[in-house]
Amino acid sequence: EPEVTQTPSHQVTQMGQEVILRCVPISNHLYFYWYRQILGQKVEFLVSFYNNEISEKSEIFDDQFSVERPDGSNFTLKIRSTKLEDSAMYFCASTRDRAPNQPQHFGDGTRLSIL
Amino acid sequence: AQSVAQPEDQVNVAEGNPLTVKCTYSVSGNPYLFWYVQYPNRGLQFLLKYITGDNLVKGSYGFEAEFNKSQTSFHLKKPSALVSDSALYFCAVRDSSASKIIFGSGTRLSIRP
Numbered sequence: 528e529p530e531v532t533q534t535p536s537h538q539v540t541q542m543g544q545e546v547i548l549r550c551v552p553i554s555n556h557l558y559f560y561w562y563r564q565i566l567g568q569k570v571e572f573l574v575s576f577y578n579n580e581i582s583e584k585s586e587i588f589d590d591q592f593s594v595e596r597p598d599g600s601n602f603t604l605k606i607r608s609t610k611l612e613d614s615a616m617y618f619c620a621s622t623r624d625r626a627p628n629q630p631q632h633f634g635d636g637t638r639l640s641i642l
Numbered sequence: 643a644q645s646v647a648q649p650e651d652q653v654n655v656a657e658g659n660p661l662t663v664k665c666t667y668s669v670s671g672n673p674y675l676f677w678y679v680q681y682p683n684r685g686l687q688f689l690l691k692y693i694t695g696d697n698l699v700k701g702s703y704g705f706e707a708e709f710n711k712s713q714t715s716f717h718l719k720k721p722s723a724l725v726s727d728s729a730l731y732f733c734a735v736r737d738s739s740a741s742k743i744i745f746g747s748g749t750r751l752s753i754r755p
Contacts, residue, residue: 531685533685558741560741560742562745568747569732569745569746569747569748570686570732570745570748571745572742572743572744575741575742577741582741583740583741583742585742618685618686620686625741627674627693627736627737627738628674628691628693630676630688630691631688631743632688633678633685633686633687633688634685635683635684635685636684636685
């Protein structure tokens, strides 16, 4: 079964540095999402992306965050200047279309640790 | 606004016994409800969904969920638990106007041999 893949599995970064998290969605999927899960807390929506544009974003997704689909396969999340509170698991997800009955397919996540 | 509540942080069940993981929801329109499971160091894996139709929905690994509109609940169930079912379970809701999924806080299911 096709999978969403994320790299790296673990990223350690100094506070203030930029970090890019990478995702390869399922190949025929057109909608892409980022979520995060701070340790011990619930999974929170960050942003959705379609047709090279942000469709929806949460209040967490401030100016420090950006997303990009640089080529036909990758979908990236960039944090411009990391803060300690950015430490979390970041999950990428994708769906074939925007129909609300479509389950989102998740990758295994990137654990981001900010020192 | 959409919201999901999972009132139990942890559920402990003996292997072979039935299990229930509770979930209640709040949406403004028709609910689209999902259950996901998270194993250690893994992402969220889709288990089942309710869109319309039968209130009892069957999913992966022998799990099922019962939709109850009057109680705004969508409890996850399994008739006979396995040790391998031990994981973190998330209930989630989506409405037709939003692309995002709203997750509950998660329930850790522990099945003892």
